Amino acid sequence: MAGVRFGIAGCGRIARVHADEILALPQAELVAVNDIDPYALRDFAAYYNVKGYCDYEEMLEDQDLDVIIICTPSGLHAKMGVMAACSGRHVLVEKPLALTLADADMLVNTCEKAGVILAVVMQKRFCRFFQMLKSAVDKGSFGILSHAGATVRWNRDEAYYASNSWRGKKAEDGGVMMNQAIHIVDILLWLMGGVESVFAYTATRCRSIEAEDVGVAVLKFRSGALGVIEAASTVYPRNLEQTVAVFGEKGTVVVGGEKAERVMTWRFSGTEEDDRAVCLEEGMSCSGKSGHRAVLRDMVKAILTGGQPAVDGREGRKALETVLGIYRSAETGMPVSFR
Numbered sequence: 586m587a588g589v590r591f592g593i594a595g596c597g598r599i600a601r602v603h604a605d606e607i608l609a610l611p612q613a614e615l616v617a618v619n620d621i622d623p624y625a626l627r628d629f630a631a632y633y634n635v636k637g638y639c640d641y642e643e644m645l646e647d648q649d650l651d652v653i654i655i656c657t658p659s660g661l662h663a664k665m666g667v668m669a670a671c672s673g674r675h676v677l678v679e680k681p682l683a684l685t686l687a688d689a690d691m692l693v694n695t696c697e698k699a700g701v702i703l704a705v706v707m708q709k710r711f712c713r714f715f716q717m718l719k720s721a722v723d724k725g726s727f728g729i730l731s732h733a734g735a736t737v738r739w740n741r742d743e744a745y746y747a748s749n750s751w752r753g754k755k756a757e758d759g760g761v762m763m764n765q766a767i768h769i770v771d772i773l774l775w776l777m778g779g780v781e782s783v784f785a786y787t788a789t790r791c792r793s794i795e796a797e798d799v800g801v802a803v804l805k806f807r808s809g810a811l812g813v814i815e816a817a818s819t820v821y822p823r824n825l826e827q828t829v830a831v832f833g834e835k836g837t838v839v840v841g842g843e844k845a846e847r848v849m850t851w852r853f854s855g856t857e858e859d860d861r862a863v864c865l866e867e868g869m870s871c872s873g874k875s876g877h878r879a880v881l882r883d884m885v886k887a888i889l890t891g892g893q894p895a896v897d898g899r900e901g902r903k904a905l906e907t908v909l910g911i912y913r914s915a916e917t918g919m920p921v922s923f924r
């Protein structure tokens with residue numbers, strides 16, 4: 586195969602990031618797009634000079650496509666991913682993988698049976714400092730891990746939720762935990778390993794939406810380490826911070842900034858000079874579209890080499906399972922244990 590030919594389902598906000606990044610990749614080509622909104626479809630297809638399909642099944646009949654990127658509202662990810670896999674296409678699905686475990690499993694199993702690659706967009710995993718942090722954890726540089734935290738203190742106002750009918754609905758989107766926090770929930774699990782149990786509260790305090798606009802959760806990891814997640818879309822008057830912090834016997838790392846794009850603290854015993862260098866190093870900032878570019882590059886490489894993407898369906902399922910555990914705990918008022 587000379588290059589990888591992409592189709593995109595859903596021509597909204599995030600689809601443009603994918604389309605721009607496909608154009609920037611030498612071994613990738615954007616061939617076709619699909620949207621049920623004829624105006625969104627027309628504008629998008631014209632801008633990128635690609636084929637436009639109002640009917641998704643019709644796009645799947647197009648023989649010029651190797652992979653479909655699912656950029657539709659979250660409640661549609663599983664069904665549209667399954668259809669793509671059944672047509673023999675590789676699937677790159679925007680986060681979250683699905684909104685229920687049954688849907689996630691259906692998508693994972695269908696892709697495995699069809700022999701196609703399934704990858705989930707978790708672009709934070711490709712940030713250089715998160716990869717360095719992962720390798721510090723894996724090398725044992727922290728000694729005994731005591732605890733970790735993930736915080737999203739952002740603002741999504743009424744206009745944001747009103748901008749598309751699916752936003753803030755439980756069956757189509759979920760709330761701040763499922764939509765905004767899932768990236769750093771994924772990072773937390775990747776760094777700290779499996780979760781044994783979770784206890785959570787969620788609430789809808791300030792926005793007129795069905796799902797939660799604030800949530801807090803405490804976790805116990807299988808290792809015995811503890812975790813805290815705090816997520817809110819209610820923070821006045823604008824985004825404040827997104828933070829991941831890992832604490833151990835011999836190490837402390839805090840990644841922060843508005844979108845977890847900067848190393849704030851990097852301390853390991855006996856390595857002060859290195860530590861300062863890591864925090865100050867140029868190019869360590871991780872923001873903008875670089876994450877999506879890395880996700881697409883990883884997908885292209887997996888397809889061309891027959892390898893595995895960094896975040897496959899089973900990997901992407903883990904954060905979903907934890908967020909659904911948070912929801913179940915908040916609903917029942919009881920801790921939720923994972924098998």
Ligand SMILES: NC(=O)c1ccc[n+]([C@@H]2O[C@H](COP(=O)([O-])OP(=O)(O)OC[C@H]3O[C@@H](n4cnc5c(N)ncnc54)[C@H](O)[C@@H]3O)[C@@H](O)[C@H]2O)c1
Nearest residue numbers: 595596597598599620621622625656657658659679680749
């Ligand atoms: N990785 C990230 O950082 C990131 C960022 C933003 C959004 N997302 C995810 O991307 C997805 C889309 O988000 P968005 O902000 O682009 O939403 P959006 O509302 O801007 O775009 C969604 C598009 O899908 C179209 N659509 C709806 N139903 C359809 C159907 N049945 N068939 C074809 N098209 C359909 C809509 O008309 C719209 O154009 C969500 O799942 C969201 O969680 C991920």
